[in-house]
Amino acid sequence: MGRKGIIAALGPGLLFAAAAVGVSHLVQSTRAGASYGLALVGVVLLANVVKYPAFRFGPQYAAATGTSLLEGYRKQGRGALLLYAALTLGTMFTVQAAVTIVTAGLAIATLGLKVGALAASAGIIGLCAVVLAVGRFALLDRLTKVLVALLTVTTLLATALALPRVDWGTLTSFPAAEPKTVFFIAALFGWMPSAIDISVWQSLWTLARRHDTDHAPTVEESMFDFHLGYVGTAVLALCFLVMGAGVMHGSGVALVDSAGGFAAQVIQLYTTTLGGWVAPIVGTAAFAVMFSTTLTVLDGFPRAIACLGARWSRAEGEGETPGTGRPYWLAMAVLAVGALIVIALLLKSLKTMVDVATTLSFLTAPILSTLNHKAITAEDVPEAGRPRPWLRRMSALTIAFQACFALYYLFIRYGG
Numbered sequence: 001m002g003r004k005g006i007i008a009a010l011g012p013g014l015l016f017a018a019a020a021v022g023v024s025h026l027v028q029s030t031r032a033g034a035s036y037g038l039a040l041v042g043v044v045l046l047a048n049v050v051k052y053p054a055f056r057f058g059p060q061y062a063a064a065t066g067t068s069l070l071e072g073y074r075k076q077g078r079g080a081l082l083l084y085a086a087l088t089l090g091t092m093f094t095v096q097a098a099v100t101i102v103t104a105g106l107a108i109a110t111l112g113l114k115v116g117a118l119a120a121s122a123g124i125i126g127l128c129a130v131v132l133a134v135g136r137f138a139l140l141d142r143l144t145k146v147l148v149a150l151l152t153v154t155t156l157l158a159t160a161l162a163l164p165r166v167d168w169g170t171l172t173s174f175p176a177a178e179p180k181t182v183f184f185i186a187a188l189f190g191w192m193p194s195a196i197d198i199s200v201w202q203s204l205w206t207l208a209r210r211h212d213t214d215h216a217p218t219v220e221e222s223m224f225d226f227h228l229g230y231v232g233t234a235v236l237a238l239c240f241l242v243m244g245a246g247v248m249h250g251s252g253v254a255l256v257d258s259a260g261g262f263a264a265q266v267i268q269l270y271t272t273t274l275g276g277w278v279a280p281i282v283g284t285a286a287f288a289v290m291f292s293t294t295l296t297v298l299d300g301f302p303r304a305i306a307c308l309g310a311r312w313s314r315a316e317g318e319g320e321t322p323g324t325g326r327p328y329w330l331a332m333a334v335l336a337v338g339a340l341i342v343i344a345l346l347l348k349s350l351k352t353m354v355d356v357a358t359t360l361s362f363l364t365a366p367i368l369s370t371l372n373h374k375a376i377t378a379e380d381v382p383e384a385g386r387p388r389p390w391l392r393r394m395s396a397l398t399i400a401f402q403a404c405f406a407l408y409y410l411f412i413r414y415g416g
Contacts, residue, residue, distance in 0.1 A: 085308055
């Protein structure tokens with residue numbers, strides 16, 4: 001694993017971070033800290049551990065086979081592709097709507113825009129589409145690296161200054177398993193660190209990076225890139241939880257349910273710890289990372305849908321760059337319109353919109369994790385690229401855990 005190879009492979013893992021460090025961190029982790037102090041630290045860590053195999057298998061499959069994870073689904077039969085299509089169509093509009101409305105709120109709060117949240121959301125989606133049209137994958141890859149680095153530095157500094165304010169006694173005070181808490185933990189779990197859908201996107205981004213650099217990464221190089229992004233997102237999730245616990249927990253300040261109001265509260269997390277002078281910097285950084293999330297989601301879903309359509313009719317060739325062309329842009333247009341309709345319907349309830357999107361991802365996670373497990377352990381995957389026995393066992397256990405948790409949630413919600 002040479003230095004040049006690592007640098008050439010570096011990118012999809014940071015795109016994962018850009019997609020993940022968004023609503024799950026700025027909204028859900030902050031809410032967890034504000035509402036429960038440090039009591040849900042274990043839940044955040046558990047979510048990252050439980051989803052680790054499924055996320056890892058995306059780029060690992062692409063590096064091992066030279067094809068996307070959707071090719072692995074195709075080899076399981078058209079039923080697997082139909083299942084993925086149904087899950088994607090059932091979640092993509094709420095996911096895009098959730099990340100876009102938070103980005104719009106941050107834009108309004110930071111830039112002082114005199115427009116409504118719906119208009120701001122439409123403008124952001126339009127700007128993202130222009131960026132993707134002009135720069136394609138290369139600009140997406142380079143821009144997100146800068147944005148993630150900017151927010152990481154600012155967040156680590158703010159977290160360090162928030163630590164003296166934290167009530168460490170809440171670390172051992174896990175809340176009672178009453179329905180309200182179970183529902184929130186399910187929503188937190190749904191996008192912590194992100195939705196399993198992104199494993200498919202990572203495989204597609206790995207192939208796009210390969211085409212962009214003309215370097216076919218080894219499994220080891222791809223895993224280095226993956227772990228850099230994955231561990232980074234876990235650390236940042238804990239940072240936002242700590243800031244919520246240190247600044248908002250026990251303060252009596254209620255979380256605002258509008259996009260603009262919540263965005264202002266997020267910025268206040270930083271200014272309370274660092275001082276008012278940092279508001280423009282932090283506001284810009286927070287908007288930047290949410291913009292990168294909106295950008296990567298707007299690229300990820302259409303890329304996956306375009307590839308899905310192609311896999312329905314034919315096998316994927318090794319070294320192909322799937323998920324591009326006219327189907328990509330058509331899928332993006334449908335996604336944009338659908339997301340704006342969801343925003344218009346749920347405009348006044350940010351928490352409802354986020355909880356619906358994250359809970360849908362939570363309920364579909366066991367199914368997508370199973371498809372990923374079957375793809376990477378298939379006989380056509382080169383032996384050197386398959387997961388080791390411990391990782392296969394871990395994957396099976398985490399799928400069982402996710403399925404049991406989903407069934408428990410459904411029982412509490414509808415049968416209890």
